[in-house]
Amino acid sequence: MVISTEIEQISLPLENGNDFLKFSPLGSNPDSLDGLPQSSELPDSPPVSALYTDVNVVPEHEKNELEQSISNLEGEIVGLKLKQRSLAEKRREALNKILDIKGCIRVFCRVRPTDRRRIRQPILVESEKIVVRSPGNRKEFGLDKVFSQEASQEDVFVEVEPILRSALDGNNVCIFAYGQTGTGKTFTMEGTNDSPGIVPRALEELFRQASLDSSASFTFSMSMLEVYLGNLRDLLAAKPSGRAYQPVSRCNLNIQTDPKGLVEIEGLTEVEISNFTKASWWYTKGRRVRSTSWTNVNEASSRSHCLMRITIFRNGDASGCKAEVSKLWMVDLGGSERLLKTGATGQTLDEGRAINLSLSALGDVIAALRRKRGHVPYRNSKLTQILKDSLGDGSKVLMLVHISQCEDDVGETTCSLTFAKRARAVESTRELPADLKKQKEKRIAELEEEIRRAEEECQKVGNQIRKVEFLLSENKNLFSTTYPLLEDDGKIPTSPKEDLREILLTPPASEKATKRNVTNSLPRFMNPTMASRQRQSAAEREINGRAKMWRSGTTSSVQISGSQSFSYSDPRFKALLRNSNKKSRYGGRNTPLTDSTKCNVLDSKPSSLPRSKLVTSSDPNLKVTLGRHRRRMSDLI
Numbered sequence: 357m358v359i360s361t362e363i364e365q366i367s368l369p370l371e372n373g374n375d376f377l378k379f380s381p382l383g384s385n386p387d388s389l390d391g392l393p394q395s396s397e398l399p400d401s402p403p404v405s406a407l408y409t410d411v412n413v414v415p416e417h418e419k420n421e422l423e424q425s426i427s428n429l430e431g432e433i434v435g436l437k438l439k440q441r442s443l444a445e446k447r448r449e450a451l452n453k454i455l456d457i458k459g460c461i462r463v464f465c466r467v468r469p470t471d472r473r474r475i476r477q478p479i480l481v482e483s484e485k486i487v488v489r490s491p492g493n494r495k496e497f498g499l500d501k502v503f504s505q506e507a508s509q510e511d512v513f514v515e516v517e518p519i520l521r522s523a524l525d526g527n528n529v530c531i532f533a534y535g536q537t538g539t540g541k542t543f544t545m546e547g548t549n550d551s552p553g554i555v556p557r558a559l560e561e562l563f564r565q566a567s568l569d570s571s572a573s574f575t576f577s578m579s580m581l582e583v584y585l586g587n588l589r590d591l592l593a594a595k596p597s598g599r600a601y602q603p604v605s606r607c608n609l610n611i612q613t614d615p616k617g618l619v620e621i622e623g624l625t626e627v628e629i630s631n632f633t634k635a636s637w638w639y640t641k642g643r644r645v646r647s648t649s650w651t652n653v654n655e656a657s658s659r660s661h662c663l664m665r666i667t668i669f670r671n672g673d674a675s676g677c678k679a680e681v682s683k684l685w686m687v688d689l690g691g692s693e694r695l696l697k698t699g700a701t702g703q704t705l706d707e708g709r710a711i712n713l714s715l716s717a718l719g720d721v722i723a724a725l726r727r728k729r730g731h732v733p734y735r736n737s738k739l740t741q742i743l744k745d746s747l748g749d750g751s752k753v754l755m756l757v758h759i760s761q762c763e764d765d766v767g768e769t770t771c772s773l774t775f776a777k778r779a780r781a782v783e784s785t786r787e788l789p790a791d792l793k794k795q796k797e798k799r800i801a802e803l804e805e806e807i808r809r810a811e812e813e814c815q816k817v818g819n820q821i822r823k824v825e826f827l828l829s830e831n832k833n834l835f836s837t838t839y840p841l842l843e844d845d846g847k848i849p850t851s852p853k854e855d856l857r858e859i860l861l862t863p864p865a866s867e868k869a870t871k872r873n874v875t876n877s878l879p880r881f882m883n884p885t886m887a888s889r890q891r892q893s894a895a896e897r898e899i900n901g902r903a904k905m906w907r908s909g910t911t912s913s914v915q916i917s918g919s920q921s922f923s924y925s926d927p928r929f930k931a932l933l934r935n936s937n938k939k940s941r942y943g944g945r946n947t948p949l950t951d952s953t954k955c956n957v958l959d960s961k962p963s964s965l966p967r968s969k970l971v972t973s974s975d976p977n978l979k980v981t982l983g984r985h986r987r988r989m990s991d992l993i
């Protein structure tokens with residue numbers, strides 16, 4: 357004797373609470389309850405497979421093979437991910453070594469183009485050197501890189517790129533533009549629509565590199581502020597009410613340093629940026645609020661230091677990859693200026709003075725770092741307080757000094773380059789003999805090659821992972837469509853009689869009451885006979901045994917497990933859902949009842965196949981129809 361029991365309909369109520377979405381198995385007759393066993397007819401201990409007549413019984417060894425193949429593929433993925441992580445680590449170490457060899461503070465110089473015809477050439481530009489000539493004077497300044505007036509935004513950005521990678525690798529990075537007013541700091545950092553500068557390019561590059569790095573996942577957030585007249589102004593603060601962005605001036609933010617030395621600005625707006633478009637949107641908003649005004653030297657002179665912070669969260673994962681947070685600062689400093697030359701008066705004069713003061717504080721900090729003194733005067737200005745954890749040990753700094761090539765500006769140019777020289781000298785071993793320099797260059801080339809190879813290998817491993825993941829999902833699908841699901845707890849009932857006995861012994865508490873209510877409301881002649889009652893109770897008990905039902909809060913659930921005829925893997929069950937989708941309307945909208953919206957798959961072991969089907973509804977009136985006996989969930993619990 358074999359037992360075959362099916363849930364023949366699952367119904368979900370529509371919005372009006374009266375109608376139901378019915379899921380009937382294709383080709384089944386809901387009225388037929390023939391073949392259900394009486395409990396007395398149960399065999400002593402038949403094999404489990406004998407419980408179900410309507411499934412193909414697949415040989416055990418094939419199942420084992422498939423299981424083995426799934427577990428092999430899972431193992432392969434773990435191995436490949438470990439390999440990928442070690443390659444990423446190798447690349448990261450090589451990049452760090454390069455940056456260490458090149459120096460943690462790098463100084464580039466960009467010369468602003470000029471249309472003015474020059475009688476004399478006060479400035480001579482070489483690839484790593486600038487010579488400033490004035491009557492009776494000649495000064496040479498060594499730099500890491502010099503961009504002549506012909507250099508494009510792209511040329512500059514190519515040199516900045518490696519330091520961005522270092523920020524993604526978990527280092528604090530600070531890129532700042534320094535120089536005399538009107539020499540092109542804002543042009544280099546912001547750029548124009550046709551010729552975007554470092555900030556927009558860096559934002560794009562960060563998202564691009566993060567998407568390529570399959571060894572880690574990243575999230576980014578952005579803040580923007582300006583140091584204006586010695587105070588901090590939040591550039592992204594918006595009015596709390598309303599949906600449209602309305603900037604508000606939020607000043608006097610406090611700077612806090614935690615015991616680990618990490619700097620935080622209290623109350624500073626931090627927006628999550630999930631993609632480049634969102635990041636650009638916020639950046640444009642922040643830029644618009646920045647303080648600028650007209651001076652003799654620059655029509656739209658920045659009257660503050662504008663600081664943009666990207667916080668990079670490198671998310672940890674279960675395979676042991678640690679979570680890390682790093683900061684990338686991109687700073688457009690206010691221009692150093694000779695107040696007489698700019699013709700500044702009143703407010704503009706005060707702004708110029710404030711800018712000069714904080715720039716000189718920045719110079720002092722850099723000088724102290726150079727001398728490796730115990731005390732570094734970070735507290736002398738808001739600018740240096742904010743950048744404290746991104747200027748000192750372990751962080752990477754890139755200073756872009758901007759100079760003019762006009763004869764009139766030779767004084768300022770010399771000042772700017774002297775500032776750059778001080779910064780550059782923080783790394784004491786700069787001016788090296790030629791052979792040492794060659795050795796360094798050779799080592800850098802080797803490390804660059806190492807990075808290239810690691811990246812290439814990483815890419816290959818990433819592709820391999822994707823292939824194996826695809827194979828794994830195919831195998832899992834095959835498994836779930838070929839084999840029946842087990843009980844949620846993974847236990848195979850050893851004896852169906854035992855299984856059913858438990859159900860017989862513990863009928864749902866409210867079941868009797870419900871039955872009483874139902875029968876009392878029916879005319880006498882419609883009351884079920886003894887025989888039909890027996891059939892009905894066997895069916896209901898069977899369904900209660902195969903499908904667990906419960907209610908938690910306002911959610912009713914039916915979990916169908918262990919019943920092959922309605923297991924998740926059963927193609928008929930899927931067909932049944934598909935079938936119902938065509939005609940279903942749920943919640944008054946044309947929302948089909950799909951696997952993902954209404955049916956969750958309980959997966960007790962993440963690596964194994966789904967074990968049972970769970971149908972939930974926030975409506976306590978979720979009904980399960982068994983044959984012609986529609987049961988209200990709340991009655992069955």
Ligand SMILES: Nc1ncnc2c1ncn2[C@@H]1O[C@H](COP(=O)(O)OP(=O)(O)OP(=O)(O)O)[C@@H](O)[C@H]1O
Pocket residue numbers: 467468469535536537538539540541542543544654656657658659689690691692758
């Ligand atoms: N490399 C360049 N190529 C083309 N135009 C440039 C370049 N550098 C600067 N400019 C132009 O020079 C003008 C002044 O530049 P910018 O405002 O960037 O100077 P700044 O150093 O930021 O000045 P401030 O310190 O007063 O804010 C702008 O019109 C800018 O477009």
